[in-house]
Amino acid sequence: LRRRALYNDMSRYVCCAGYMPCSGRCGESKCPELCLATEAFLCFGSSVASTRFLLQDEFNIQTTQCDNCIISFMFCLQQLACICSLVACIVGNQELSEASQAISCVSDAVYWTVCSCMQVMAHELRFA
Numbered sequence: 338l339r340r341r342a343l344y345n346d347m348s349r350y351v352c353c354a355g356y357m358p359c360s361g362r363c364g365e366s367k368c369p370e371l372c373l374a375t376e377a378f379l380c381f382g383s384s385v386a387s388t389r390f391l392l393q394d395e396f397n398i399q400t401t402q403c404d405n406c407i408i409s410f411m412f413c414l415q416q417l418a419c420i421c422s423l424v425a426c427i428v429g430n431q432e433l434s435e436a437s438q439a440i441s442c443v444s445d446a447v448y449w450t451v452c453s454c455m456q457v458m459a460h461e462l463r464f465a
Contacts, residue, residue: 338460339354339384339387339388341460342392342395347369348366348369350365350369350372351365352376353376353383354388354391355391356386356391381452382448385452385455385456388456389455389458392458392459393462407454410447411444411451414444414447417444418437421437421440422441
């Protein structure tokens with residue numbers, strides 16, 4: 338989707354679409370295709386969000402309160418999963434460990450759903 342968002346002009350490619358501190362410092366101009374593949378593989382969430390931000394800026398679309406609520410819920414759920422995993426590890430309680438794993442699975446499902454929705458939105462904006 339990023340390639341399409343750049344109108345297939347990879348000379349315009351910048352890591353994370355210029356929205357992260359690493360942008361422009363990764364040697365993107367020398368091999369943009371490899372950098373994009375590496376970005377999507379190693380920083381998937383940031384890559385998806387950056388493409389979304391790029392298209393929102395291009396089409397002058399604001400993030401809605403509903404978007405913010407869903408994204409905040411995803412972040413809170415990820416933090417809860419992390420905290421529960423740490424507590425379960427420290428305490429050594431099997432039941433807490435199982436609850437932690439269940440929260441982690443739900444957190445992962447929400448994360449992948451949000452990423453999918455962001456990509457669909459990006460695709461629809463660019464190709465509607």
